[in-house]
Amino acid sequence: MTETATPPAAGAPTQAGPPAARPKLVPRPERVPDEVKAVAKVELHQHVDGSIPVDVTWRLMRQHGLAPVETLEDMERLLVLQPEEEGAGLLKYLDKFHYPLWVTQFYENVAEVAYEIARAAYQQNVRLLEIRYSPIIHVYAGLSPRQALVSVLEGLNRAEAELEGLTCGLVVIAMRHMGPHIAKLLARQAISEGQSLHERVGVVGFDIAGAERGNPPRLFREAYEIARKGGLGLTAHAGEDEGPEAIWQAIDVLGVRRIGHGCSAVRDKALMRRLARDQILVECCQTSNYQTGAVGRGEPHPVFTFLEHGVPVAICTDNTTVSGTDQNSENALLAPRLAVHEIAGIHDRARAHSFIPAHRRRL
Numbered sequence: 127m128t129e130t131a132t133p134p135a136a137g138a139p140t141q142a143g144p145p146a147a148r149p150k151l152v153p154r155p156e157r158v159p160d161e162v163k164a165v166a167k168v169e170l171h172q173h174v175d176g177s178i179p180v181d182v183t184w185r186l187m188r189q190h191g192l193a194p195v196e197t198l199e200d201m202e203r204l205l206v207l208q209p210e211e212e213g214a215g216l217l218k219y220l221d222k223f224h225y226p227l228w229v230t231q232f233y234e235n236v237a238e239v240a241y242e243i244a245r246a247a248y249q250q251n252v253r254l255l256e257i258r259y260s261p262i263i264h265v266y267a268g269l270s271p272r273q274a275l276v277s278v279l280e281g282l283n284r285a286e287a288e289l290e291g292l293t294c295g296l297v298v299i300a301m302r303h304m305g306p307h308i309a310k311l312l313a314r315q316a317i318s319e320g321q322s323l324h325e326r327v328g329v330v331g332f333d334i335a336g337a338e339r340g341n342p343p344r345l346f347r348e349a350y351e352i353a354r355k356g357g358l359g360l361t362a363h364a365g366e367d368e369g370p371e372a373i374w375q376a377i378d379v380l381g382v383r384r385i386g387h388g389c390s391a392v393r394d395k396a397l398m399r400r401l402a403r404d405q406i407l408v409e410c411c412q413t414s415n416y417q418t419g420a421v422g423r424g425e426p427h428p429v430f431t432f433l434e435h436g437v438p439v440a441i442c443t444d445n446t447t448v449s450g451t452d453q454n455s456e457n458a459l460l461a462p463r464l465a466v467h468e469i470a471g472i473h474d475r476a477r478a479h480s481f482i483p484a485h486r487r488r489l
């Protein structure tokens with residue numbers, strides 16, 4: 127996953143003139159056009175732990191006497207992936223999730239961070255928001271998995287009540303490295319708070335995340351079966367750190383209707399046809415993919431190839447804090463190649479793939 131530069135072959139003729147500027151590892155938009163800011167957005171792939179605004183984590187750290195550093199600026203360096211840490215692979219990226227977990231072991235804090243994440247998304251004109259979260263890594267201080275779920279729902283319900291036109295849903299994640307048995311327990315917890323049991327925000331989907339290598343999707347078949355029978359929408363992180371075979375498995379064995387990242391699909395023509403034929407949506411997270419090395423320096427992001435092949439996509443942030451991004455920036459990255467009405471069209475079509483039931487949506 128680390129980026130490798132190909133040295134010129136010995137004796138190869140060199141081009142005359144100054145060398146072309148090396149493309150940046152992680153492209154950043156120079157500016158966000160106002161028309162892009164104005165697009166009503168659909169966010170289908172955003173993690174709670176990686177998206178807590180830095181000042182919120184800092185406040186909670188200090189409140190609980192846990193702050194590991196003296197200043198907000200130093201805290202920010204610990205929470206946001208730094209330029210020297212980019213391109214070092216998925217596992218290095220996942221290291222950044224360590225500090226937020228110190229404060230998100232307490233009911234009130236989890237409710238508060240969920241609310242703050244939704245509020246920040248709303249300011250980016252997000253109107254349909256699915257956030258995702260693994261309750262099992264929030265139980266170290268004594269919360270039950272059920273409380274760890276209800277606390278997020280409470281924060282999202284507060285956001286919906288205060289922010290006009292916003293609709294939220296929660297996707298429950300099973301961490302792959304905890305294995306298939308824990309995943310089954312989490313699928314049962316997820317359906318016990320399923321959207322069909324709630325008038326307000328409930329659990330709408332099920333996902334697996336974490337280290338892909340060594341934890342293939344096929345191991346989680348029974349967990350997905352439980353989630354499917356419980357009426358949840360199915361997605362899976364796949365093809366971020368593994369090849370197209372992981373995506374095939376997620377579709378054929380787990381029955382997912384959406385794929386998280388899915389970058390390696392563009393290497394497999396038959397898979398691209400399948401994604402297009404069955405209209406399986408790919409949740410694209412551009413900045414995150416360059417940072418983890420899922421997409422290499424200077425390579426165009428696969429989102430454009432998906433669009434050319436008729437594969438539905440959603441424009442997603444993955445982790446606004448860890449990746450130092452937001453919805454406006456992710457959409458501005460498309461602006462050099464797509465007109466604003468095309469970007470708005472992506473969000474309109476993504477709405478149809480949301481796991482939040484249509485009757486709950488307010489816009």
Ligand SMILES: [Zn+2]
Nearest residue numbers: 173363386444
């Ligand atoms: Zn993700």
